[in-house]
Amino acid sequence: MSEVKFSKEHEWIKLEGDVATIGITKHATEMLGDIVFAELPEKGSSVEKDGTAGVVESTKAASDVYTPVSGEVVDTNQAIVDDPSKINQDPENSAWFFKLKIKDVSEMESLMNKEDYDKFAKESA
Amino acid sequence: MNTKKTSLYKLHQDCNAKFVEFAGYHMPIQYSEGIVEEHKFTRNHSGIFDVSHMGQLFIYGGDELINDLEKIFPLDLKNLKLNHSKYSFLMDKDAGIQDDLIITKISEGFLIILNAACKNDDFKILKILLNEKYKMVLDENRSLIAIQGPKSSQILNEVINKVKDLNFMSGNWFLFDNQKVYITRSGYTGEDGFEISIPNNFADKLTRELIDKGSKLVGLGARDTLRLEAGLCLYGHDLDKDKTPVEANLKWAISKERISKGDFIGSDIIIKQLNNGVTKIRVGIKPEGRIIAREKTKIFNQSDVHIGEITSGTFGPSVNGPVAMGYVENEFSKKNTKVFLEVRGKKYAASICSLPFYKKSYVKGVN
Numbered sequence: 001m002s003e004v005k006f007s008k009e010h011e012w013i014k015l016e017g018d019v020a021t022i023g024i025t026k027h028a029t030e031m032l033g034d035i036v037f038a039e040l041p042e043k044g045s046s047v048e049k050d051g052t053a054g055v056v057e058s059t060k061a062a063s064d065v066y067t068p069v070s071g072e073v074v075d076t077n078q079a080i081v082d083d084p085s086k087i088n089q090d091p092e093n094s095a096w097f098f099k100l101k102i103k104d105v106s107e108m109e110s111l112m113n114k115e116d117y118d119k120f121a122k123e124s125a
Numbered sequence: 126m127n128t129k130k131t132s133l134y135k136l137h138q139d140c141n142a143k144f145v146e147f148a149g150y151h152m153p154i155q156y157s158e159g160i161v162e163e164h165k166f167t168r169n170h171s172g173i174f175d176v177s178h179m180g181q182l183f184i185y186g187g188d189e190l191i192n193d194l195e196k197i198f199p200l201d202l203k204n205l206k207l208n209h210s211k212y213s214f215l216m217d218k219d220a221g222i223q224d225d226l227i228i229t230k231i232s233e234g235f236l237i238i239l240n241a242a243c244k245n246d247d248f249k250i251l252k253i254l255l256n257e258k259y260k261m262v263l264d265e266n267r268s269l270i271a272i273q274g275p276k277s278s279q280i281l282n283e284v285i286n287k288v289k290d291l292n293f294m295s296g297n298w299f300l301f302d303n304q305k306v307y308i309t310r311s312g313y314t315g316e317d318g319f320e321i322s323i324p325n326n327f328a329d330k331l332t333r334e335l336i337d338k339g340s341k342l343v344g345l346g347a348r349d350t351l352r353l354e355a356g357l358c359l360y361g362h363d364l365d366k367d368k369t370p371v372e373a374n375l376k377w378a379i380s381k382e383r384i385s386k387g388d389f390i391g392s393d394i395i396i397k398q399l400n401n402g403v404t405k406i407r408v409g410i411k412p413e414g415r416i417i418a419r420e421k422t423k424i425f426n427q428s429d430v431h432i433g434e435i436t437s438g439t440f441g442p443s444v445n446g447p448v449a450m451g452y453v454e455n456e457f458s459k460k461n462t463k464v465f466l467e468v469r470g471k472k473y474a475a476s477i478c479s480l481p482f483y484k485k486s487y488v489k490g491v492n
Contacts, residue, residue: 034160034162036161036415036417036440036442037415037417057417057440058160059160059161059346059350059439059442060160060439062417062419062469081415084415085161
């Protein structure tokens with residue numbers, strides 16, 4: 001079981017081999033409210049650490065989704081595009097956003113563990 | 126300036142409201158269940174909205190006041206029956222909309238409900254236009270509570286007897302806890318409902334009783350999605366000083382009788398636009414798919430020419446898809462015209478559609 005890490009932009013990332021699964025945290029969904037639209041990066045495209053890799057929108061506003069590491073998009077979760085309310089229901093599990101073949105595993109080092117993220121989220125709320 | 130609190134502030138806190146500052150007031154944007162649930166609960170049951178930030182302007186006077194107000198508002202006020210209401214607007218001399226409002230004939234004069242962000246300016250403008258001849262009170266001692274949705278009539282009637290006998294766009298005085306409350310059958314959600322003007326000290330008690338009977342508090346977030354689905358304008362977004370009532374597609378609210386005389390502020394422009402047409406006009410816009418086009422989104426025609434702009438856009442929970450309205454050049458305003466919306470640098474297909482997105486269910490009796 002690999003460790004889940006977290007970014008300051010409220011994404012979670014789970015690394016298995018050289019493939020990382022990325023989504024947004026429960027805390028992020030609580031801040032956003034009801035999510036009614038999701039846009040994901042294209043399969044095969046490359047994304048850069050801290051760059052935009054998608055969009056989520058609530059009834060109120062649009063927010064960018066960033067990628068915490070660089071890599072090539074190998075899979076995206078069409079289920080959350082078809083029914084964005086799934087993101088509110090199960091953000092840190094079945095409602096993942098995209099999978100990356102990561103470029104540089106050392107990029108994971110600057111990310112937070114669960115304990116540090118929970119503290120960060122509490123303070124930034 | 127200090128941000129104000131309404132009489133329901135404590136109740137909002139008790140119900141876990143998330144607050145935003147709106148027009149100088151701490152207002153609830155949503156409660157714990159969230160905008161989508163609050164929206165649906167209003168459509169299917171009954172939602173309570175604190176709209177105490179809105180202006181309640183009482184102007185006292187008789188026939189002379191009616192004459193003077195007809196020089197300001199494009200309404201046939203001489204024939205407005207006691208306790209009946211009309212939607213109207215305060216215009217400048219170029220027919221630009223300074224505010225949209227509901228005016229009700231009461232026995233002592235008129236009650237005008239004004240937008241929160243405009244109320245103080247409206248008060249000054251009206252005072253000057255009426256030459257300070259009449260007693261005018263922008264009443265800060267009364268709260269305004271709206272209850273909207275199909276179960277609202279039954280719920281409110283359990284607390285205030287006989288209120289269900291009111292017709293749409295009419296009102297009357299009732300008693301709650303021995304206090305005089307003025308209730309109109311109106312609202313801004315596309316649902317049957319009521320607006321209750323009540324002394325501040327009794328607003329909390331009334332609202333808690335309505336909650337006990339099965340209604341729920343609903344925030345400004347759902348108020349916005351509800352009114353947009355109902356095709357209703359929001360001042361400062363869909364309406365402002367650069368838009369006239371004809372351009373805003375609100376000519377139904379201008380009295381034909383008054384146009385023939387043409388003796389109200391802005392009437393020259395209104396008559397010209399009614400006769401010659403307008404260059405831009407407000408329309409409904411339905412994006413294809415799920416893309417949400419928000420305020421300031423640019424609208425293009427099929428030849429990629431910029432033809433207008435979105436003024437309100439969101440996700441409509443009852444429509445279960447995106448909804449928007451905006452202004453386009455008149456020649457592209459026909460229903461089903463294909464247009465493109467530029468969102469985050471990409472163009473998305475949409476079509477011009479008729480309003481509302483969600484069909485109203487008001488009760489009998491329009492006048």
